[in-house]
Every structure is written in C-alpha cells, then in structure tokens.
Amino acid sequence: MSLLYFPNPLDSMTDPTHESVADLYQRIEKLKLLSAEQLPELHEAIDANQDWKRGDLALWLEERDWITPWQRRRLVLGKGSFWWNECLLKEPLGQEEENQSFLAHHAALRSKVILQVLPSASQDANPEEAEKAEESRAFWSRLFQLRHPSIAAIYSLHEETTSQKRWLVKEYFPEGSLAEELESEKIEVEWLGPWLRTIAEGLAYAHQEGFVHRGISPSRIFLLGEQKQQAKLAFGSSTLFLDPSKTSTVEDEDSEEEMVVPEGTIDYLSPEQAEDPENVDGRSDLFSLGCVAYHLLTKRLPFTGKNKLQKLLARARKDAPPANQHRADLPKPVVEILSKLLARDPQDRYESAEELIWALQAWPAAWPRSGGVYIPCDRVLETRKTVITESLPEELLQKPEEKSETISPPPLPADGKKKAQPQATPSTAKQDFDLEELTLQDDDKGTQSAQAKPATTKVNQSAASTSGSSSSGDEELFDLLPVDEDKKRTVVTASTTSKPEGEEKKEEETPENQLFMLKGRRKGDRPGGIQSVTFLPGEKQALSAGTHAVQLWNLEKGREIRQLIGHKESVESVSVSADGKFAATGGWDRVVRVWDLETGRQIRHLEGHEDAIFHVRFMPQDNYLLSAGRDRSLRIWDLQESRMAMWMEHSDWIRAIGVPPDGSFVVLAGGSNELQDYTVRVWELSSSEELRVLAGHRAPIWSLALSPDGTRAVSGGEDGSLFIWDLHRGTLLGRVAAHQHPITTVAVTTNGRWIASGSEDHVIKIWHAVDARQVETFVGHREAVASIAFSPNNLTLLSGGADNTVRLWKMNASQWLRNIRQ
Secondary structure, eight states, X not given: OOOOOOOOTTSOBOOOTTOOHHHHHHHHHHHTOSOTTHHHHHHHXXXXXXXXXXXXXXXXXXXXXXXXXXXXXXHHHTBOOOEETTEEEEEESSOGGGTOEEEEEETTTTEEXXXXXXXXXXXXXXXXXXXXXXXXXHHXXXXXXXXXXXXXXXXXXXXXXXXXXXXXXXXXXXTOBGGGGGGSSOOOHHXXXXXXXXXXXXXXXXXHTTOOOOOOOGGGEEEESTTOXXXXXXXXXXXXXXXXXXXXXXXXXXXXXXXXXXXXXXXXXXXXXXXXXXXXOXXXXXXXXXHHHHHHHHSSOSSOOSSHHHHHHHHHHSOOOOGGGTOTTSOHHHHHHHHHHTOSSGGGSXXXXXXXXHHGGGSTTSSOSSOSOOSOOTTOOOOOBOOOSSOOOGGGGXXXXXXXXXXXXOOOOTTSOOOXXXXXXOOOOOOOOOOOOOBSOOOSXXXXXXXXXXXXXXXXXXXXXXXXXXXXXXXXXXXXXXXXXXXXXXXXXXXXXXXXXXXXXXXXXXOTTEEEEEEOOOOTTOOOOEEEEEEOTTSSEEEEEESSOEEEEETTTTEEEEXXXXXXXXXXXXXXXXXXXXXXXXXTTOEEEEEETXXXXXXXXXXXXXXXXXXXXXXXXXXXXXXXXXXXXXXXXXXXXXXXXXXXXXXXXXXXXXXXXXXXXXXXXXXXXXXXXXXXXXXXXXXXXXXXXXXXXXXXXXXXXXOTTSXXXXXXXXXXXXXXXETTTTEEEEEEEXXXXXXXXXXXXXXXXXXXXXXXXXXXXXXXXXXXXXXXXXXXXXXXXXXXXXXXXXXXXXXXXXXXXXXEEEOOHHHHHHHHHO
C-alpha cells in the first residue's frame, strides 16, 4: 500500500515566544489548517486589526468555527503538524496524552472521520507488548474486511513500516448514539423497529463471518438520518481480547473468583458472557441487543442491583420482568420478542440473528412496506420524476420468488414490429463535482491522471454485472480442456473462409491461466471485434456479440453452435434470461432483438431507441427487458406484449446498467465528453424517482457491475480507476488506480469475493473485493478487452476483445486466498 506518511502531530513543537501575527499566519498557511477560500478572508481580518496578538487571531478563527478549541490551544502553544496522512485532526476523543483516537476531516472523502491509533511495539518492546500489538494488528486487519450497511465502516487501515505506526480511519456519526436517546421522555415502538432490524441484519452478517460483538450497548449503536430511524453497530476491541485498561473487575463473594467484563457494558451483558467471556456465540449478542431495546422502551434496565455484582447475579438467578410491567402500552408481539431475547438460557433465545430478523415482522414498522433501498442516502444531490409512457405493471415490481412461472413470448405480429412512442422531456442541468481520489490499492508503478493518459479509441461495450447463486465454488480448480505439457494449444476458429488444403492450423503460445481461445467470425476484411460476452446457466455454453456476428458457443467442445442473424450493424450488448432459453441483443441499428436460443429464431423486434443501444439486460422477471444507449434513455420492455412499459430520460449517454436480484431499482452509468455527466445514478422503479447521484469519476464511465446482494456497485471508465460505491448510503467506499488506460468492462463474482476489470491496455486484472488488493493479471488479448463475465460457479472468466477473440480463463481463487492470508 502506497502511503504518504506524516509524523505524529504530538511529536514536534515550534517555539512561539517570538512569533508575530504574520508569522502565525504563515504557519497556518504552511500547515494547511484552512482552506484556500478561507485564507484571503483571514488576511483581510489581519489587515483590519493591526493591534491583534497571536491569541486574538486564534480566538477569531475559533469563533468562526474554522478551528476547534483544541486546535486553537495547540496553535498558540506552537505544537506541531495537525495532519496525519490524509486526515486533518480536529480534536482528541479521549485523553490527549493517550493519543488513541481523534475526530478528523478526511481530505479525500471530504467528510469527518475518526482516526484511531492502534497499539504498536517498538524494537525494544518486551514480548508481552509485542504479542499484544500483533494481536491488535491481526484483529483490526480481519475486522477491516467486514462490509455491511448496518456495520460502522472502517474506511482504511494503514501501517507505516519505518516507524511501525498503525492507524485506521473509521466512520463518524454526527447524529450521535442511542445512549443520548435514553434521556428522551418516551420512545415509540415504531421508531425503534427499523433500527432494531438493521442492527440484527448486521449481526447476522458478522456472525456468519465468525465475529461475536461481546460489547453491545447504546453507546455502540449510532443513528443515521434526520429522523434517526436507521442505525449502525460499531465493533471494538472487545471482539478480540479484553484490555485490562478498559475493563472492570467483579468479585464473586460465593466463589471468590474474579470476573473481568468490558467497561460500560455490564448492564447489557449476557449471563454466559459474565461467566466465560471467551466461550460465547451469537446468541450472547442477541441477549445484549434485547437489553438495549428493553432499556430504551421502558427506561428501566431488565436486571438491576445496587452494585455490579448484584446486577450480574440478578441475570443469572431470575428472569427479566415482562416489558409491559413497566410500560402498559407495548404491543404483545413486542413484549414476546423482548422476553425471548432476554431468556437466561441461550437455548431458549432465537437460534440466530436471521431468526430474529424474521420474527421482527410482528414488530410494528420494523419492516418497510415495500421493497427497495430503505437506508437514506447522505449525498442525494437531486430528485426528479421520470417520464412514464404507461403505468408500470405490478408483476414487474414483484421479487423473483414471488412471480409466477415465466411465460414464453407469443409470436410476433405479421409485420414483426410493435413500435413504442416515447415522450420527450427536457434534460436537467449538469451538476459539477470534484471528489478527490481515495486509493485503496495501486498495483501499477504510479498513478496517472485522466489528463495525462494517452489518447485512445473507445471500445463501446456493456458492463458485465452479475447476480444469482451465492455458491462458493471458487475453492476448486477447473480445467475445461486438458492443457498440453508444452503449453501450446490449437486455436479453434469459426471462420467463414476455409483454409487451403494441407495448410496446418496456426499455433500460438497459450497465456498462463488461459484455458482456450475462440476466434469470432469476420466479414471479409472489415475490422472489428467482440463487444459483449456472457455465460448461459450451467457454464457449458456462452454467447458473444460484436462487429460481425452474434454467436452461441459450446464451451465443452470449443466450437460454435449457431449464429443469431438479424442485426444490420455492430452489436454492443448481449444478455441471457435467467432460465437460459432466450437472449437479447442491441447495437448500432437501434433495434432490440430477442432470440429463442434453442432454435436461433428471432422472436421479438423492439424499436423505439433513436440512437445506438449500448446495453441490454433482462430483469430478474424474465418477462421484462431493459435497454439503454446513446439517445440518453432507459427503456423497460414488456416482452409478453412486445411493448415499452416504462421510459426514463437521462442527462447523458447510458453505457451500462445494473439491477439487484429483487429488481427494485436500477443503476445507470455513462457519460460523454460533450455533455460530461460522469455520475452513477440509482432509480427506484416502484416510485419512478431518482434516489442517488454518485459523483467521483472525472471522465465517461464505460462499465458497471453490482455485488450479488445489490448493496454495492463497481464502476470503471476513461479515467482508468475503479470506484466502489455503497448503494444503500450513496457513499464512495474507495477508488483504485487500476489501469493506465480506460477501463472498458468490470464484473463481480456471484459470491461477491472478486472483482475483475478489463482495459484498453489489453489486460484483465482480478481484485479482492474486500480490500481492493490485486491478486492476478490475465494477459493474452492483443487488443483492447471489451467485455468480461464470471461463470455462475466462479471457476472461470470469459472475455471478449477487439482482437475478435473469446477467451476462457481459469480462476485460481484458492491460491489467491492463501496469498492474501499470508
């Protein structure tokens, strides 16, 4: 990880004895304590107040909230830098001399964060200190991989090799924690329900990853949004080991043994954790969560006592009184849920957090009335209605498991066409954004700005977004065809021209990890290549589309099955229905065509687009299809009736589409150098409203892929960077300087573990989805890589490129995981 390291700001000092106001101004400018917009105003204030002393200047800055009281004191005392890496320190969040954590402003994220300094051992440290520091490092490295909308985010984890300093950057919550809500007069059951469910969802994820929180309390649950109806759970060091400096000792008068419990959590501790803190499971967290909810609703603790020992004995010897004894208006389901959570015996509680989540359906308002993204975005820049040609059918808004069996499309009318009439709407004004880079991992030798990149030719293509099974079959190794010992393979071709008799088939070196290569059809000497590839369910067949043909391939035999003939110009995108029976294609002839893959017959001809189509995508409900392109429109087609069911207008070209498994919203990305809308946008289908505008790219976006659960998105474009987005919160999780040339395609595995990116540099790179670490590079294409797709079982990767080849690559996931863990 390439980092710019700044010394500990508490290490150095400047002698303030003879420092003038002018000197202090220069030091403020040098320290970059103020923004470029604030400095001129400060200069004018100094000119207008010639009698100012250093303290007056610093006090003036504090009164304007430009600096904090802590910064003012340090500034006047002449203490050192206020910067730690990319963070401008605002104030300590504890004892200053401990130097454990700070409130800071992150320059790249442009938001407040918490910077926490981790224990580190010097070279002359004793073995106990060294072991403790190493345990802390291992714990936070593992905790850093937890990524869930209901868990407080750790944005980055840093280690400076020279000084052995370690620190991390965490999410900051200005709205405060649940501890502050204990002071309110009364908390409504309906207000408590949504955050209780979201915290349970976060716990379910953490438990699956092997974590038990062991420290849940109101002060560890943070609130979000103006109405404070969503919450996040912050994990801490109690998850790994019990630090004596943060614990209390309770002596059991009967056994004369001492129990060590985390400070501040004793009121919410489970009986089994009080007895043996190291031998608990997820049910202990559910007990603590129940204690928090009980306390908030009743304003009383479920287990009381005059001291800590009596409190612990109370939960071990008697049940908590029903919550309605302290608050009579509580609904019966709420009382029953709390009683089950607070059962003394873990066997009598909910078996898992998942079971609690479903039980909360009986809790008033705990579950949203409709699907979709329910966590509000903290960066919503604009909201506007879409233009709808006709009302959206109810079945389109159903989740896949709720819909009826897919109905095969009826025959086309005699003319083969059924044209939809779009309505025009004016474009909205472009927003101007400038989000600084947050580099998670740069595997190249340097970072190159968009302006410094060489001029390249665009390869229009579709982003290979994935959804489906969460099978983790990537632990296996897979060979589609046996690899020769001398690493050579005969190139399989599907050429329309036959070779002269007696001519040997051309052989070429097989790149490492490449299983085989197929050559696409070519019409005469016309240049062109493969623009889009995708697997069919079962991984035995694949589709490719490009300049000259749409081809169905048998991957077991390495040969073409058939062509899909009908397009008059280059095809930019191909998609396959969930059942594998139908394919959809779109391209420069402005027509969406739907094919029966068993017969190769075209069964739908959908017109309406006014310019090239860049992306087509089946909805999770196979009766509906999305298409978008250069005419700045997204269209949803009803395939059963061969008509356009919905139409949205965008402010720029749409080059890529993403849809979550439940089909509740759609994510659009694109842009052009003319209109310069380089944003990712999220539209909710049920309300026909734009929910999110994600800004960060500084050049057109060519590709987009969603995580299998639909909570995150990966985008790539002309700037050569991968952006990773949290779609629930509408925030940027990180940016990776991935390629030195434009990124033309991205994909995510169906288990969400790996990200792939393809570029005009002819290279495919594989990234670990958690920390954006590059684990593999596939080199073989002789021209730009235009499209990539992971197989549903995550064992192989399919790619197509401007060299008119389709290549299959082997995923060495087990080796990549071993390398990461080392």
